[in-house]
Amino acid sequence: MPDQTTCQFEARPRRISLAGAHRSPEYCLSCGVRGRSVCSVVDDADIARLAETAVETLVLPGRCFIEEGGPATDFFNITAGTVKLFKALPDGRRQITGFAGTGHFLGLAVSDHYAFGAEALDTVRLCRFSRARMRHLLDDFPRMERRLLEEASNELVAAQNQMLLLGRxxxxxxxxxxxxxxxxxxxxxxxxxxxxxxxxxxxxxxxxxxxxxxxxxxxxxxxxxxxxxxxxxxxxxxxxxxxxxxxxxx
Amino acid sequence: MPDQTTCQFEARPRRISLAGAHRSPEYCLSCGVRGRSVCSVVDDADIARLAETAVETLVLPGRCFIEEGGPATDFFNITAGTVKLFKALPDGRRQITGFAGTGHFLGLAVSDHYAFGAEALDTVRLCRFSRARMRHLLDDFPRMERRLLEEASNELVAAQNQMLLLGRxxxxxxxxxxxxxxxxxxxxxxxxxxxxxxxxxxxxxxxxxxxxxxxxxxxxxxxxxxxxxxxxxxxxxxxxxxxxxxxxxx
DNA sequence: TTCGGGCATTGATTCAGATCAACTCTGCCC
DNA sequence: GGGCAGAGTTGATCTGAATCAATGCCCGAA
Incomplete structure (x- = not known):
């Protein structure tokens, strides 16, 4: 059982170079849902700006990288692997609210604290952004906002299906x-x-x-x-x- | 028990005049969440365009105005009253996935079929938009898109809480x-x-x-x-x- | 190769909430 | 006021899944 109370990033965090991001569109914001690339939403200049704000990180299996209730400082995009999202009650009961794979965005919360925790199922590669910077990015890339809205809508549909499952x-x-x-x-x-x-x-x-x-x-x-x-x-x-x-x- | 299989609009549907919309910012897209107005996102010219595309409708208590699985033609904004959103299984089991009050948006579904049904709890006043037109509106009003993203994020948090409740x-x-x-x-x-x-x-x-x-x-x-x-x-x-x-x- | 520990399976028993059933309350129409 | 229908309450019983308990399986370390 990994320690759930700490929330540390693992292994070689590094800045992503413009060239790297450009050559490998699956990186960072340019990657799509379920592996399909939506790289077209950004051009070279966009990627340059995105790359300046993103840090790639590896998360080891079983490691919790979002702590429920912790300060919501970052915004994540999964570039490889699968994570589980969960909420817990004080006595330890847990509900996994979903699994997120390659291409998914995490940390949309409007509140300044994360509403859920996230833990890697296998070795996960993800891109981390400061949420403050993310906000500015959205101002400049309206298509990015549409992309997030689409993802949130999809998740909402999945959540409703899950509520039917859990309730009935x-x-x-x-x-x-x-x-x-x-x-x-x-x-x-x-x-x-x-x-x-x-x-x-x-x-x-x-x-x-x-x-x-x-x-x-x-x-x-x-x-x-x-x-x-x-x-x-x-x-x-x-x-x-x-x-x-x-x-x-x- | 109201007839769940039909889905009709009730009473005086009418076009909203520019003047009316302007004088009463709680109408249509200019109304905010839980009564707080976000009228500032649109100016007079915006309202003129919005008014052309919106139809105000009254829905009587117990009446179903979104049919689960039906073609998703419209997009709704509730201007008064409360509705329940639900999903059902073939044998009649039901799960209410949420209640939506004044200011809420309905019909974000990316699919071309509604993923849930909606029924009025009391007398509900709402604004109806064609989803095709809605899409064009979003192109012109980026702040509207942000507003929708914010609402979707809030609903996602509520959905996760509800999953914890239902599951554990x-x-x-x-x-x-x-x-x-x-x-x-x-x-x-x-x-x-x-x-x-x-x-x-x-x-x-x-x-x-x-x-x-x-x-x-x-x-x-x-x-x-x-x-x-x-x-x-x-x-x-x-x-x-x-x-x-x-x-x-x- | 054996040991140990985490994960998974299977069985016995218990219990929270569903189901079945009776009854009350409230509002509404005549 | 009378009666009726839908909503709500309360009681008795049942049951699906939880809990408690034992065992099996797999894999990595010694």
Missing amino acids: KTARERVASFLLDRVQDALDPTGVVPLPMTRADIADYLGLTIETVSRTLSWLRREGMIAIGKGHAIHIAAMPRLEALASGDA | KTARERVASFLLDRVQDALDPTGVVPLPMTRADIADYLGLTIETVSRTLSWLRREGMIAIGKGHAIHIAAMPRLEALASGDA
Whole structure:
């Protein structure tokens, strides 16, 4: 269990050069959602200004780089890896509110304190900006603002789906919905779902316990809907049945 | 029970005149969040253009004016009243994802279908825009876009809080959190909470049943934390105890 | 190779909240 | 005022998931 109370940046933070940013559009603000580049929103001069304000950072697995309730000084863009976002109650109960992968922005909070914590699932590469500078950047790059609005809208839709799941779905429906969401994310038509998170993370995401998640996955396997492979990967064997289950039709 | 499958606009829809919009800044896009005006984002010429694209509409209580999954043609701004936003499962289970009051924007969805339904709790006055026109308006009014981003960020924070509530809080903690949220919204320091929604709405918002909501409110009354008055209003008698309960300290 | 620790699975039991059921309260129309 | 319908309350019982408990699996360190 990593220390959740500290929040340190790991390894080789460095300034990103203009040339580097330009050659590698997946870096920093120029990277898109889910790997698709939106580099076109900025030109060379933009990149020069962006590069001056951004610092690339590596975050080791299990390391918390946003502390819930801490002062919201920075704005982040994930360039590689996956993070979990979460909120906690004083007695330790946790709710993971989402997973964010390559291209996602973090730290939009209007408040001056972060409303959630963030922890790396695997080794994460991200770009860090001062929020004060970010504000000025938005003044100069209106298309950037539209990009953020689009992302926030998407997250809002995801959040509403999650509220339906948490408030009204059964354990089986939750796990089925989760697997389908993941397979959508992976864009893998063969139906193999990579699960870089532990059972505890899945449980905290679905509002269940690890035991219930484990039991439910076993049940799905016995029913022939999934096959559980090695190394945290799951193969979906009966997509239509799983879809019916996820939407509550079954 | 109003007919949920149809989605009609009620009563005197009309175009808003330039003069009217100008004299009454609470109308349309010029109105702010929770009653605070952000009229300053537009000047007279802006209002003229906005007025040409907006239609004011009255929606009667219980009437559904956004149908979940329906084509997302319009964009809305609430100028009076309160609406509930919800998602439903095929078998009728419902989750209310939020309540939106005066000043809120609805219909940000990036998809071309609404991701949620909306129904008026009381008589609601709102401004309706074509989403196609809305897009052009945003090009001309960058400050409008910032305003929307700010609202989306706020809603995202609220959604994350709600996920924590739905995934990890007990019934008592949920009801206590709900009452405190409402009293914050009402900005009433005397601790009187107006509840324009039914027990069924509260239950669908908190992921509980009406019976559990009723029992829990009775328990809070017996414990001396609240007093239940006439006509859907509740007085908070022991704010600190309720706050401790809501955050899980108790 | 064995040991140890974290993660996962499975079983037995408990319990918070759902469900089923009865009843009350309130407002409204006649 | 009478009666009716929808909203709300309260009680009895049931159940899905939590909790408690034991064991298995995997992997890295000694």
